[in-house]
Amino acid sequence: MTADYINICLADDDEDDRLFFTDAFDELKINTRVSTFNDGVELMDYLNHSDSVLPNVLFLDLNMPKKNGVECLLEIKKNERLNDIAIAIYSTSSSEEHIEETFINGANIYIKKPSDFENLKKILSEVVTINWQYHTSGLNKDNFLMRL
Amino acid sequence: MKVYLKFDYTQLTKKIVEEKLSELGYKYSSIGFGEFNFLEKVPSGKINELTGIFREYGIEIVENQKSVLVQKIKDAIVEMVNNDAPLNIKSSVFIAEKLNLSYAYLSNVFSEVTYTSIENFIIIQKIELAKQLMINTPLNLTEISIQLNYSSVAHLSTQFKHTTGMTPSSFQKIIQKRRALSNKNKP
Numbered sequence: 074m075t076a077d078y079i080n081i082c083l084a085d086d087d088e089d090d091r092l093f094f095t096d097a098f099d100e101l102k103i104n105t106r107v108s109t110f111n112d113g114v115e116l117m118d119y120l121n122h123s124d125s126v127l128p129n130v131l132f133l134d135l136n137m138p139k140k141n142g143v144e145c146l147l148e149i150k151k152n153e154r155l156n157d158i159a160i161a162i163y164s165t166s167s168s169e170e171h172i173e174e175t176f177i178n179g180a181n182i183y184i185k186k187p188s189d190f191e192n193l194k195k196i197l198s199e200v201v202t203i204n205w206q207y208h209t210s211g212l213n214k215d216n217f218l219m220r221l
Numbered sequence: 222m223k224v225y226l227k228f229d230y231t232q233l234t235k236k237i238v239e240e241k242l243s244e245l246g247y248k249y250s251s252i253g254f255g256e257f258n259f260l261e262k263v264p265s266g267k268i269n270e271l272t273g274i275f276r277e278y279g280i281e282i283v284e285n286q287k288s289v290l291v292q293k294i295k296d297a298i299v300e301m302v303n304n305d306a307p308l309n310i311k312s313s314v315f316i317a318e319k320l321n322l323s324y325a326y327l328s329n330v331f332s333e334v335t336y337t338s339i340e341n342f343i344i345i346q347k348i349e350l351a352k353q354l355m356i357n358t359p360l361n362l363t364e365i366s367i368q369l370n371y372s373s374v375a376h377l378s379t380q381f382k383h384t385t386g387m388t389p390s391s392f393q394k395i396i397q398k399r400r401a402l403s404n405k406n407k408p
Contacts (some may be wrong), residue, residue: 081298088277103336160223167331173395173398175400176395177395177399178401178402179400182307183386189331202336202337205335205336205337206335206337206342206345208333209344210295212345213349213352213353215351215396216349216352216356216396218385218387218392218395218396219384219386219387220385220386220387221386
């Protein structure tokens with residue numbers, strides 16, 4: 074039996090956050106393949122490459138050098154090949170204005186970065202699980218909105 | 222001399238499978254849609270042999286019986302949620318009877334394959350339906366809660382908030398603004 078992998082990408086300029094993120098997935102029992110990118114430009118270069126494996130869910134930090142999370146979000150949503158990827162904003166900001174803006178522009182999930190590792194694991198597992206249901210059960214992704 | 226052939230792939234495949242199975246002495250019945258039922262127990266070594274034989278023809282045995290079962294469970298849940306199943310039947314009873322297997326077994330297989338529980342999947346389905354009704358029909362939340370068999374509108378609201386992290390009204394607001402934005406961007 075070939076294992077079902079869930080492909081996950083993260084773009085975040087903070088090295089510690091990237092490390093926490095990959096560690097958290099290593100400890101979950103869900104089969105995942107995680108790729109990380111240091112900024113928005115690196116991420117978009119990867120996604121725009123025509124034979125890149127597209128992620129099932131993409132985590133975007135908002136504050137990144139060169140190209141920030143909102144810019145990436147807008148670019149992805151305009152691109153027919155990419156606009157079906159579920160997008161999770163992964164940010165330290167909890168400003169209601171920011172949150173609403175990213176949702177309106179097409180984000181599916183908004184995660185306020187948790188301060189402890191246990192919580193991070195719990196949140197990521199919840200996100201990946203529910204995203205998997207959207208992915209495998211024909212649920213309407215237009216209505217996929219979630220805040221954690 | 223050249224001749225052109227036209228194939229009926231369904232018939233072709235069925236014929237190959239039937240011939241091979243008869244040739245090897247298996248007793249089977251064909252259920253259709255690629256489903257074959259062996260009338261006697263087949264040892265797993267024999268299944269491997271069959272897999273090898275069929276592979277030459279590009280025919281693959283779907284090994285993952287569990288995925289097939291999970292799909293059947295999901296179908297039963299969707300049916301239950303959408304066609305408001307009788308109120309007096311518990312969902313566990315409904316699903317177990319529908320699939321004719323024990324709920325404990327179904328529940329284990331479901332969690333193993335989908336990473337979530339049957340109970341949780343039912344909640345996700347109900348909330349999804351509530352979302353659809355909220356944005357595509359004039360029904361208000363109280364009416365929706367009645368249609369989806371919630372004991373009260375508060376119960377639906379709480380479950381909505383718990384599942385999505387937002388209230389039904391902020392969900393509605395975001396969808397409306399999104400629609401307004403995409404209408405504006407259209408020429």
